[in-house]
Amino acid sequence: MTERDQDVDVVVIGMGPGGEYAAGTLAQAGLAVAGVEARLVGGECPYWGCVPSKMMIRAADLLMEGRRVNGMAGAARIDPSWAPVARRIRDEATDNWDDKVAADRFTGKGGILVRGHGRITASGEVTVTRFGPGGGRQVLRARRGIVIAAGTAPAVPPIPGLAGTPYWTNREAIETEQVPGSLVVLGGGAVGAELGQVFARFGSRVTVVEGKGRLLPMEEPEAGDLLAEVLGREGIGVHTGQHVTGVGHNGASFTVTTGGRELTGDALLVATGRRTDLAAVGTGAVGIDESLPAIPVDGYLRAAPGVWALGDITGRGAFTHMSMYQARIVVADILGEPVSPAQYHAVPRVTFTDPEVGAVGLTEAQARERGLQVRTSVYPIPRSARGWIHKAGNDGFIKLVEEAGAGVLVGATSAGPTGGEVLGALAVAVHARVPVPVMRQMIYAYPTFHRAIEDALAGLG
Numbered sequence: 001m002t003e004r005d006q007d008v009d010v011v012v013i014g015m016g017p018g019g020e021y022a023a024g025t026l027a028q029a030g031l032a033v034a035g036v037e038a039r040l041v042g043g044e045c046p047y048w049g050c051v052p053s054k055m056m057i058r059a060a061d062l063l064m065e066g067r068r069v070n071g072m073a074g075a076a077r078i079d080p081s082w083a084p085v086a087r088r089i090r091d092e093a094t095d096n097w098d099d100k101v102a103a104d105r106f107t108g109k110g111g112i113l114v115r116g117h118g119r120i121t122a123s124g125e126v127t128v129t130r131f132g133p134g135g136g137r138q139v140l141r142a143r144r145g146i147v148i149a150a151g152t153a154p155a156v157p158p159i160p161g162l163a164g165t166p167y168w169t170n171r172e173a174i175e176t177e178q179v180p181g182s183l184v185v186l187g188g189g190a191v192g193a194e195l196g197q198v199f200a201r202f203g204s205r206v207t208v209v210e211g212k213g214r215l216l217p218m219e220e221p222e223a224g225d226l227l228a229e230v231l232g233r234e235g236i237g238v239h240t241g242q243h244v245t246g247v248g249h250n251g252a253s254f255t256v257t258t259g260g261r262e263l264t265g266d267a268l269l270v271a272t273g274r275r276t277d278l279a280a281v282g283t284g285a286v287g288i289d290e291s292l293p294a295i296p297v298d299g300y301l302r303a304a305p306g307v308w309a310l311g312d313i314t315g316r317g318a319f320t321h322m323s324m325y326q327a328r329i330v331v332a333d334i335l336g337e338p339v340s341p342a343q344y345h346a347v348p349r350v351t352f353t354d355p356e357v358g359a360v361g362l363t364e365a366q367a368r369e370r371g372l373q374v375r376t377s378v379y380p381i382p383r384s385a386r387g388w389i390h391k392a393g394n395d396g397f398i399k400l401v402e403e404a405g406a407g408v409l410v411g412a413t414s415a416g417p418t419g420g421e422v423l424g425a426l427a428v429a430v431h432a433r434v435p436v437p438v439m440r441q442m443i444y445a446y447p448t449f450h451r452a453i454e455d456a457l458a459g460l461g
């Protein structure tokens, strides 16, 4: 034991949204809590994820709304500039990627912040390889438990020629001070679609390559097809069902080989998902197989005796709201407070493209795979009163997936100008298993986008 070794009640490894919430709340409750963070307190979301990407999207959407003035409200000339976007991300979102505010927030609650890489080295023991002045190692012993909230990092596929090139992940894309003249995006999931559309709207010539058969492969096929159509209309090249077989970089630009064709770009964004690293956290020391893609947990997020896991690393959906939801359960379980086990039947998620794609619960295919008897209905937003009024930029639809025997929705998608907001009503319905006849009796304000839910309900027969 060195002089810095410490006995505490709880050690939290990783101070992303869920880790920070759990560590801070437990410290406020009076426990001695050490929060171990290798990068920035707050994690991916505020510095390289949700917050700055949504600032970029807000700016890109403003440009698009400006372009829509033509033909609907006169004439507008749009002159995009990235400088205010980069400045806002640096100054307002990330404090130039400095976590002092978040670190003070945690220590202000009584938490002990330990900067370094934490690894479980025995039951109830985390060894931290410390960064910065002093360096060295510190052993933290946890009387009550260890919470693993180490999140994920960008996954980079082993494409020949890619390693060693100056490709971007979400981190470099968020930090960029300039819009590349042209950009190839590997991956047409939420991150690739959102960032691809942003850079295109700021004038970059963007091509998106997706290995699966459609964009947003995890969501309803209608969503991916709609997005491909909209992105194509905006001049973005969309290649689905295409595998990249090689990447080259000549010092100035990239060449991406896919399906016998060569795509070129000044920048290359790799947005092919996220990866966990259980070995780096030392889960083997508490009997959790380090080769697994995620940490198996029970309903209370217990992973092993005295060990909890939460957030992206549990593989239940890589969303900040999931990490926070699980963190609340972990806190209650550690404090011995009554809490319901986690439920995942109504997980909401939003891809913040324009149109936004909000979804909750099961897709039609997932419901059928589970052997459910399903009825579905799709209603196009342009056919709804509000969609028709909205006109430019009114792409979207509501899709409902009903478990026919039970008469409740088990999944829904709302794509459209405010698809993520319309999702709220559908999330309540799926979460609370609101009977479809009750949903039909509701009064839907006219002419809102969410009123299209009523039109979609009529289509369930």
Ligand SMILES: Cc1cc2nc3c(=O)[nH]c(=O)nc-3n(C[C@H](O)[C@H](O)[C@H](O)COP(=O)(O)OP(=O)(O)OC[C@H]3O[C@@H](n4cnc5c(N)ncnc54)[C@H](O)[C@@H]3O)c2cc1C
Pocket: 013, 014, 015, 016, 017, 018, 019, 036, 037, 038, 039, 040, 041, 042, 043, 044, 045, 048, 049, 050, 051, 053, 054, 116, 117, 118, 119, 149, 150, 151, 152, 170, 191, 280, 281, 310, 311, 312, 313, 317, 318, 319, 320, 321, 322, 323, 352
């Ligand atoms: C571009 C982009 C946009 C996104 N947009 C959204 C969105 O709009 N909405 C949404 O809900 N989600 C969004 N996400 C996902 C969201 O950012 C993540 O789901 C969320 O950050 C996960 O939180 P977490 O608590 O699991 O940990 P993370 O945020 O991944 O943080 C984990 C922390 O643990 C630290 N760490 C890891 N290992 C160790 C170790 N051994 N020792 C010490 N520290 C360690 C890391 O440095 C990191 O700070 C987005 C992600 C990206 C990349």
